[in-house]
Amino acid sequence: xxxxxxxxxxxxxxxxxxxxxxxxxxxxxxxxxxxxxxxxxxxxxxxxxxxxxxxxxxxxxxxxxxxxxxxxxxxxxxxxxxxxxxxxxxxxxxxxxxxxxxxxxxxxxxxxxxxxxxxxxxxxxxxxxxxxxxxxxxxxxxxxxxxxxxxxxxxxxxxxxxxxxxxxxxxxxxxxxxxxxxxxxxxxxxxxxxxxxxxxxxxxxxxxxxxxxxxxxxxxxxxxxxxxxxxxxxxxxxxxxxxxxxxxxxxxxxxxxxxxxxxx
Ligand SMILES: Nc1ncnc2c1ncn2[C@@H]1O[C@H](COP(=O)(O)OP(=O)(O)OP(=O)(O)O)[C@@H](O)[C@H]1O
Numbered sequence: 001x002x003x004x005x006x007x008x009x010x011x012x013x014x015x016x017x018x019x020x021x022x023x024x025x026x027x028x029x030x031x032x033x034x035x036x037x038x039x040x041x042x043x044x045x046x047x048x049x050x051x052x053x054x055x056x057x058x059x060x061x062x063x064x065x066x067x068x069x070x071x072x073x074x075x076x077x078x079x080x081x082x083x084x085x086x087x088x089x090x091x092x093x094x095x096x097x098x099x100x101x102x103x104x105x106x107x108x109x110x111x112x113x114x115x116x117x118x119x120x121x122x123x124x125x126x127x128x129x130x131x132x133x134x135x136x137x138x139x140x141x142x143x144x145x146x147x148x149x150x151x152x153x154x155x156x157x158x159x160x161x162x163x164x165x166x167x168x169x170x171x172x173x174x175x176x177x178x179x180x181x182x183x184x185x186x187x188x189x190x191x192x193x194x195x196x197x198x199x200x201x202x203x204x205x206x207x208x209x210x211x212x213x214x215x216x217x218x219x220x221x222x223x224x225x226x227x228x229x230x231x232x233x234x235x236x237x238x239x240x241x242x243x244x245x246x247x248x249x250x251x252x253x254x255x256x257x258x259x260x261x262x263x264x
Contacts, residue, residue, distance in 0.1 A: 001026055001151055001182035002047060007056035009042050009206075016042045018206035019056075024184070024199060026150075029177045031193045031214065032186040033231060034203035040186045041081075043203070044153045047184070048078035061150045074102065077149040081156035083140030085128035091115065091139055092124040095146060102147035114142040118168060133160035141169065145176070152176060152183045158192060170196050194227045204235045 002024045009017040017039040024030050032040050045051045047060060049072050058065035061075040085094060092111060099107025115121045118138040123131065131139065137160050144152060154173070158166050173183055174196050184201075187193045200217055202210040210217055217230045224230035 001028075001061055002184070003057075003059040004043075004047065005057045007043065007046060007058065008054045009039070009046055009051070010054045016206055017046070017053075020201075020203070020206075020208045021056075022201055022208065022211040024182050026180045026182055027177050028198045029173060029183045029185065029196055030199040030201055031190065031197035032184050032201050032203065033188070033190050034209075035235060038203040039206040040203055041155055044078065044155055044184065044186065047151075048076060048153055049073075050078065074147070075149055076151040076153065077144035077147070078153040079137075079140045079144050079155060079157060081159055083136055085131075085136060085139065087127070087129050090125050090127055091120050091131070091135075094128065094139060094143055098143045098146050104147050107146065110146055114145055117172065118142050119165070134162060134165055137161060138165060138169075141172075145172070148181075150181060152181055154183065154185045156186055156188070158187055158189055166192060190228045190231050191226070200227075200231075202231060202234050209234045 002022075004023065005021050007017055007020045008015065020039070020043060022030075032043070034040055042051070046053045047058060049060075049065065049069055053065065060072060063072050063075070086097075089097065092115065095111035095114065096107070098104075099111060104110060112121070115124055118141065120135065120138055120142065123135060128136070128139070137157060141154070141157060152173075157169060161169060170193070173185065177183055177198075185193055185197070194214060197214045199212065200210060200214045201208060202217070210220070214227065217234065218224060218227055221230040221233040224233055
């Protein structure tokens with residue numbers, strides 16, 4: 001469903017993505033993790049066809065990059081971390097608009113079901129500018145789900161969601177994948193997404209440090225107690241011996257001092 005081969009993306013002379021390759025099939029959920037600036041959003045935007053790759057080849061839902069942008073839009077949904085909404089439309093007008101544009105059959109009933117699923121029903125007549133950050137995120141995801149895309153790219157979708165919202169979203173991702181969708185979910189919260197991910201792509205400095213089954217990352221760093229520790233090991237600077245790095249990463253984190261002087 002997604003085939004990425006030797007993807008490179010230069011912003012002028014800055015190499016943001018450097019030779020990334022991976023592929024995902026139907027029903028697979030890939031966690032895209034890595035430090036700030038690793039190239040996660042850039043990779044997603046290339047897959048979504050929003051920016052042009054400098055080199056490499058991409059095929060999404062059987063469509064080679066650039067061949068059929070309209071069909072790609074029908075088959076794929078990309079939800080950015082700060083979703084652009086229409087200031088003048090209410091929650092239900094957003095869903096109604098997307099339903100009409102994508103020609104979704106019986107879209108009115110689906111819109112209500114999605115508003116109920118994402119706890120937006122009481123805000124159905126609220127304008128986009130009056131929504132909280134988490135509500136905006138939920139509305140953007142609901143709009144993406146409305147036309148049942150084969151490929152879902154969710155960039156930091158957990159940011160701003162409350163715990164019930166996170167649970168609803170992760171369950172919905174699981175259900176979508178069970179129905180055949182391919183999902184990439186980028187997040188800094190690996191511990192939160194690891195249960196739904198079948199695969200992981202760990203990026204750092206524009207490169208893929210790891211791609212494979214989520215469980216295999218832990219096997220690669222046998223001393224890591226958690227998947228998160230294995231992730232830290234994979235992204236530790238100067239790591240040459242995975243087992244050493246994993247041990248370091250598994251050490252307890254030092255307390256973080258707050259402005260008030262208390263340790264978190
Ligand atoms: N339009 C742009 N022009 C120039 N450089 C860019 C542009 N967009 C991103 N970059 C740079 O490319 C690199 C990768 O950025 P990207 O947004 O893909 O990282 P990311 O892994 O998504 O980061 P984060 O976790 O902070 O969201 C960064 O160094 C960023 O500054």
